[in-house]
Structure formats: structure tokens, C-alpha cells
Amino acid sequence: MQATVTDHRSDIAVLHLRGELDSDTAGQLHATMADLLERPVPRIVVDLTDLKFCDSVGLSTFITSKHVITARGGWLSFAGANPFLSQLMETVGLSRYFAIFPEVDDAIAAAQL
Template identity: 45%
Template sequence: MPEEAAAVHVSVIGNPDDSVVITIRGDLDLDSATVLGTTLDQVLDRPSPRIVVDLSGVAFCDSTGLSSFVLGHNRARAAGGWLRLAAPGEWLLGLLATVGLTPRLAIYPSVADALATDRDL
């Protein structure tokens, strides 16, 4: 029997201050990262987008998912906004560090921390 790909669920919540929280649950890989990419495209079309990506429910992420974070970060910065990653698990945080993204991407321990800070990278 062929192995079924794990589904990824992405939800978007807009906040009164115009920031957006994108929550991801599941595995980000070649088969599922397009859902994240499409969602990011939609929220990045706003002027000065301010986006927090909640990674607390992500168990696996491959280069396709990592690429979505970098592209989203670059687009947000170019538009005068930001993209912040929040609550990555130990494995994902290690992966981000291993591939050299921790100095480049803003990573916070929780969504609340990412929303509360004025710091921008």
C-alpha cells in the first residue's frame, strides 16, 4: 500500500493592528509547501505586510518550506514590512540554525513574543 502524504493545514488570522498570523499544522515538504506559498502570496500583497508564521505544529520541513520562509521574508522587507517565525520546535529550530537562517530570519519563542516586539531584523 502506498504511503499517504501527511496533510498540511494552514490558517490565517488577521489582527486589529493589521498584522497577520499564519498557523501551520503538519509537514512542510514538496507536496504541501505550495499551500504555504499561496497563503504567503495572498498576505504579502498588503502594503507593509506584518506576518507571524506559527510553526508550533510543524513536525517536518524540507528545503521547499525553508525557501517559502526566505522568499516571504524578502518580499515583506521589500514592501516595508516583516515576516517573523514563531514557536518552532527543537528539531525545526536546529534545522534553521544548521542551514544558516537563524541570523537572517526573525525567530521568536511564541506568537505573542513575535507580535509584541518592535524589533525588526
């Protein structure tokens, strides 16, 4: 898995994930998320457009990050999930705790409301 971060506006980070997120690559995601969580108010859009696979180990990083994000008044949303990932997030209940958007631009626009 490859993880890159781009900043949109001064207060929103977009985390672009590419490849497969599983137990072998979850450490990289954890390190990237730890850096993002150091921001005073973490506002993160996770771009899933190029992520082909994700298992429960990968998802758990987002779930555990939510506590820090919420405590600091921030948020985390997902965008661009393929049908497999959309179904996975629905099945494990992430859609009840995180906003999920069709495109990154939609997630960023929703943050401006």
C-alpha cells in the same frame, strides 16, 4: 499541511502551520504567502507550534518571500518552533535573517516596540 491566518491588531497576520511542510504541501504555503504579500506592508508571524516537519522546499518559500516583504517595509518572524525546526533554522542560517521567538505573543509584543 494546513495553513490558517488570523489577524492580530490591524497590521499583523499570524500564519498558523500544522502538519508537515514538504515538496507535496509547499504549493499551499506558497499560495497562502502570496495572499499575505499582497498587503501594503506585510507583517507576518509564522506560528510553527503545530508544524512537525519542514524540508528545504518549504523553507525556500519563506526565503523568497523575504525580498517582497523587505521591499514593502514589512517583516516576517517565526514563533513556537519545536527542537527539530529550531535546529534546522539554525543550521540553514535562517536565524541570521529572521527573528525567531519562543511564542507567538512574544513576536507580536516585539512588533510593538
